[in-house]
Amino acid sequence: MPQTLYDKLWNSHVVHVEPDGTALLYIDRHLVHEVTSAQAYEGLRAAGRKPWRVESVVATADHNTPTTHWEEGLAGVRDPFAKLQIETLDANIRQFGAKVYFPYLDRQQGIVHVIGPEQGATLPGMTVVCGDSHTSTHGAFACLAHGIGTSEVEHVLATQCLVTKKMKNLRINVEGPLERGVTAKDIVLAIIGRIGTAGATGYAIEFAGAAIRSLSMEGRMTVCNMAIEAGARAGMVAVDEVTIEYLRGRKFAPSGALWDQAVAYWRTLVSDPGAKFDREVPINAREIKPHVTWGTSPEMVVTVDDAVPDPDRENDAQRREAMERALSYMGLKPRTPITDIAIDKVFIGSCTNSRIEDLRAAAAVVRGRRVASNVKLALVVPGSGLVKQQAEREGLDRIFRDAGFEWREPGCSMCLGMNPDRLSAGERCASTSNRNFEGRQGPGGRTHLVSPVMAAAAAIAGHFVDIRRWS
Amino acid sequence: MEKFTVLNQPRYKGAQILLARKNFGCGSSREHAPWALIDYGFRSVIAPSYADIFFNNSYKNGLLPAVLTEAEVDRLFHECNAFPGFRLVIDLERQSVASTDGALVMRFEIDPFRKYCLVNGLDEIGLTLRHADKIREFEARRKAQYPWYF
Numbered sequence: 001m002p003q004t005l006y007d008k009l010w011n012s013h014v015v016h017v018e019p020d021g022t023a024l025l026y027i028d029r030h031l032v033h034e035v036t037s038a039q040a041y042e043g044l045r046a047a048g049r050k051p052w053r054v055e056s057v058v059a060t061a062d063h064n065t066p067t068t069h070w071e072e073g074l075a076g077v078r079d080p081f082a083k084l085q086i087e088t089l090d091a092n093i094r095q096f097g098a099k100v101y102f103p104y105l106d107r108q109q110g111i112v113h114v115i116g117p118e119q120g121a122t123l124p125g126m127t128v129v130c131g132d133s134h135t136s137t138h139g140a141f142a143c144l145a146h147g148i149g150t151s152e153v154e155h156v157l158a159t160q161c162l163v164t165k166k167m168k169n170l171r172i173n174v175e176g177p178l179e180r181g182v183t184a185k186d187i188v189l190a191i192i193g194r195i196g197t198a199g200a201t202g203y204a205i206e207f208a209g210a211a212i213r214s215l216s217m218e219g220r221m222t223v224c225n226m227a228i229e230a231g232a233r234a235g236m237v238a239v240d241e242v243t244i245e246y247l248r249g250r251k252f253a254p255s256g257a258l259w260d261q262a263v264a265y266w267r268t269l270v271s272d273p274g275a276k277f278d279r280e281v282p283i284n285a286r287e288i289k290p291h292v293t294w295g296t297s298p299e300m301v302v303t304v305d306d307a308v309p310d311p312d313r314e315n316d317a318q319r320r321e322a323m324e325r326a327l328s329y330m331g332l333k334p335r336t337p338i339t340d341i342a343i344d345k346v347f348i349g350s351c352t353n354s355r356i357e358d359l360r361a362a363a364a365v366v367r368g369r370r371v372a373s374n375v376k377l378a379l380v381v382p383g384s385g386l387v388k389q390q391a392e393r394e395g396l397d398r399i400f401r402d403a404g405f406e407w408r409e410p411g412c413s414m415c416l417g418m419n420p421d422r423l424s425a426g427e428r429c430a431s432t433s434n435r436n437f438e439g440r441q442g443p444g445g446r447t448h449l450v451s452p453v454m455a456a457a458a459a460i461a462g463h464f465v466d467i468r469r470w471s
Numbered sequence: 472m473e474k475f476t477v478l479n480q481p482r483y484k485g486a487q488i489l490l491a492r493k494n495f496g497c498g499s500s501r502e503h504a505p506w507a508l509i510d511y512g513f514r515s516v517i518a519p520s521y522a523d524i525f526f527n528n529s530y531k532n533g534l535l536p537a538v539l540t541e542a543e544v545d546r547l548f549h550e551c552n553a554f555p556g557f558r559l560v561i562d563l564e565r566q567s568v569a570s571t572d573g574a575l576v577m578r579f580e581i582d583p584f585r586k587y588c589l590v591n592g593l594d595e596i597g598l599t600l601r602h603a604d605k606i607r608e609f610e611a612r613r614k615a616q617y618p619w620y621f
Contacts, residue, residue: 015609016602024602026609028620039506049596053610055621126620151502151531151595159599161606254619262619 002272004169005238006204009144009269013127015161024161028126029143031112032059032098032153034089035418036131040154041092050096052160057098058121061086062111064418065104067381067408073105082419096157100252102385110384110410113137113351117221118386120250124239124266129156134351134434136227139236140220141243142269144204146233167233168278170203171271174211176285181467183361184219185353185432185451187211188226189291191283193301201231203279206271211285212237217246218357225352226434229298238270290467292338293436293449295326300436302338304454304466310334329438330446331426339464341448345429346371346378346405346459347441348452350415353432354383356390358452363396365456365470371404372462378405379421381413405459417442430458478511488559490547491518495536496525505532515561517568519544530585531595537561537568537579550575563590 003011015024037059044051051057064085069076077083086104093101100121102109109115113134116122128138128145131153138145148162156162174187192199205227212220220237227235237243244263247253254262289303300323302309311323311334327334332341348354348362359382371378380400382388388410391397397407414421415433417440423429425444432455433440436447450458457465477483489508495518496504505528508516515535529536539547550557550570558571563586569576588598599606614621 016605024599024606026606026613039502047594047596052606123620125617149502151528155596155599158596159603159606160610161599161602163595163599258619262617265617 002275004171004271004275004277005142005206005236005269006144006167006169006234007275009125009127009142009236010166012125013144021165023164023166024159025127025164027129027156027160027162028056029058029116029122029128029138030056030153030156031116031128031130031132031135032057032089032093033063033112033130033132034061034065034085035063036150037092037153038085038088039150040131040157041096043154044096044157047158049158051157054097055099056160057157058100058112058116058119059089059093059098060102060109060112060115061089061104062109062410063412063416065109065411066420067411067413068420070105070409077104078420107385107389110382110387111351111354111412113221113225114354114383114387114410117141117217117246118250118384120247120253123247123253123262124243124269127162129162133228134225136233136235137221137225137351139224139227139234140217141247142236142239142266144234144236145224147228167204168202169206169276170200170232170279170281171206171208171277172281172283173209174207174283174285175209176211178211178214178285178288179468181290181453181470182288183290183451183453184215184222185449186288186291187283187285188223188229189293189298189301189449190288191281192226192230192298193291194283195230195281197229197297197299198231200227203232205230205232205235206277207235207237208271209283209285211283213240213242215242216357217242218355221355222352222358226298229434239266240270290451290454291449292454292464293447294330294332294338295323296329296436296438297326298434298436298449300326301449304338304464306338308332308334308336308338308341331428339466341428342374342463343430343448343458344374344376344427345423346375346455347381347414347421347429347431347433348379348405348455349381349383349408349413350431350433351383351412352415352434353452354381354387354410356387358432359387359391359396360394362452362456363399365453365467366403366405366460367399369403369460371459374462375459376427378403378459379408379414380405381408381421382410384410403460414441416440417445423447430455430464482555485512487512487514488561489513489516490544490551491516492544493519493541495521496529497522502528502532505529505534509534517544517547530588533589533592533594535561535563535589537581539568539577539579543577546575
């Protein structure tokens, strides 16, 4: 019987199934970071247990690490709780071990979802888990990758298995060419705008179609990263030459005869012709324009040539109320053209958009220009030490600095308000991150999710602009 | 905070049972809620109903969320208030809540599998580790077939 990619990944990892369908799923790669692992390791210690397979663990500190003051060492971490979590992770990895650990201040440290792939520690056909909902990112490599809770982190450490049930199959086909200036971020925001933040709840999404295949691995990671914002725990893309070429020569990717053997297997990681999906959603890539969120949920999104929606034109009372609340929080008036919205801060970074390709695209927009005077802070935060070094070799840091951007050390930074990089109440930010919830980037902060080129252009203009008309 | 005042009273020092009202644990999806109770020393909660996620998280962490009727819970509150030194014993095997003198006995229902786990001290990890041989077998097979993942 023809199988979907998800079916293949699922079937190749089932250790045991209970009569009610609850399964033990074998986990190949366990990504660990400082915020969701402390209690898990504490639980192991309390029960006198050991990790089942230390070699599966790749660890780093990224969520609450500052992106400045690295020259001061650990003393540069001013928040005592953050410092404690960073030191606790150090101690836990010292005690329990890992395949590889990139601690705070290490030159290869970075956002866990950036370093896994760039190190070749994320490989096609793997199951990947991490105590972080944006683990779906790794699905770009035809992995079954999803976020887990702290109890599950402990469970995977102790048993190498996850207790879970099979999801349904959803394929989103993005067909046709993309217009210039339209990016992976716009594809995924368009999808979320179409199906909603609960649109894929209970499903594993396979992103397919010519527009997805035309994306680089960086772009595919951006799309899969936000699968969770559409309600799906996992999103994935089938293996093709782009996948294989990205992995060739990566540090933890196989080499020699093992590489050939692996590649032969990886090429089978595609949905078979005629495989049955529970649901399919077609998206016409030609119609996708640059997107900007206007509200406090990723589904509250419009295209850049549109305007802030009017709640009075919404018939559903519950939706109207949610829109009114969002507009009030965002300090926006209905029917305001998106390009009239002025911004206070710009954030280019996060596990969604902090890879080398994102930085190149943003740098191309700002080259030779200056950040607008009304923009108080424009931040570029590379996703990892390796991304930062690559960008510096290419001179991207100079382009950003010359334009008035701050060039920071790697980390999650202003995506989530867990470290010193955050918005103050009422500040409006063009952000390349993934969540625009109330308070996400700092209490009272107002987030507009956009692509890196849209964020870069907004920084220069001081308000949103249609990147398609940018010269 | 009334309930903390109660916890501060010397007579409740070392209490292992928390008597509560309906929809107990509402508003918390995080496991910190049962963790906090367990850290305090509670091993069981008695209430007429619980918030769904709290209910599940309690079992995951070895805390018994016993369900009695509203009338029964009312009665227990009354006994507690009326008699300083009033103590309860929960017999999970027999699914009973009883006063130490045996004068008062109430029964509660519990899912047989969850009871089995609690009685045998099996947390979810313990349960999974019953299949340790199967996991090892699977792992060995996978390592032989796809060595580059190891």
